[in-house]
Amino acid sequence: MVDKAVGILGGGQLGRMLAAAASLLNIKIVILDVGEHSPAKQVLAPISTQYSHIDGGFTDPARIRELAAKVDVLTVEIEHVDADALSQADCEIHPSPGTIKLIQDKLAQKQHLQSRGCPVSDFITVDSTVESIHAAAKNLGLPLMLKSRTLAYDGRGNFVLRELSQAQDALATLGNRPLYAEKWVPFTHEIAVMVVRSTSGEVRAYPVVETVHKENICHLVFAPLRTRDATLSRRAQVVAEDAVKTFEGAGVFGVEMFLMDDGGLYINEIAPRPHNSGHYTIEACETSQYENHLRAILSLPLGSTALKVPSCAMLNIIGLSSSMDEINALKNVALTVPGASVHLYGKSECRKGRKMGHITVVAESDAELRTRLRVLLDALPSSPI
């Protein structure tokens, strides 16, 4: 017997890992995604018409209604959904469509965080004209980080303006999307904190992790954060928890932050869903971010967010070309490394820069972790992985 069914807008790797966690608790999952064989649908067999997946866009109001009719609770694995259509759905929705709408517009998200006293670096609205970009650069200085307000991921929506003469190029690259600009943040490290929030408003932060990006894409994650600053981890968790408390709705939120030389913290952005920098929680924490997301949205008791291993790293497997050869070679090496768990997402095509899988490595010490990770890093083909 199924207790409650959850509908997920989006059927990518996050949906796939949510589905895997759901199977342990016998929670039924129904996926809405265009792909008939999307990563999440591959790991779930429909048991009846009621639970059969829907082939359609997660921005399509009719398909969202169809999904809502099949389940008790709706959630998202991607924030780029039609939040207005979602708000019309006749079932519980987590996080709230208002939260998703706010977060999916990066400028509105920054304005919201600033108005609630959360630390964000300076930013300014920009029109899609050379003059407006020049004015923003005059105000915030160079380099200037130009960002698309909507539909951004993996840095595809960002343009680093190093000289005023690049303004036209920036407009051509970022297309017709609405823009804003952020002051360049000379951070020393990027860190992230996953936070789970229950329907009654309880928040629990996961351990702080260091994220290492390459070409705007998350490359490596290390947990726990290693630092000489004894207050840093708790400070970062409090910043993340306080930020998440400003949003309505239950579930997991991923809070990306910049760490400054003087120990200061700025929030870069927040995701209203499980997050790439939280994949490590599957092997390394008492309760994974995926299970805790489901527990939160179904009003079940939240699980412990504590680490259960001394040291952990997560390596993203990024496509190099249309070929899976390099990825399979890396997988074969990883299968020989103790403490390494390989996750391949089953995406239909491999493409340069596409997230195809990840490998989590756990160890009894940092030294052991480094030895194990070294084997994987040495097996990587050169950039961009």
Ligand code: ATP
């Ligand atoms: P994703 O959602 O996949 O994390 P995104 O497309 O939303 O990525 P951002 O997180 O905004 O992009 O930025 C990508 C990366 O660019 C950041 O992780 C950071 O390395 C760098 N970056 C972003 N904003 C700034 C800034 N204001 N100053 C300096 N570097 C920045």
Ligand code: MG
């Ligand atoms: Mg983002």
Ligand code: MG
């Ligand atoms: Mg980001």
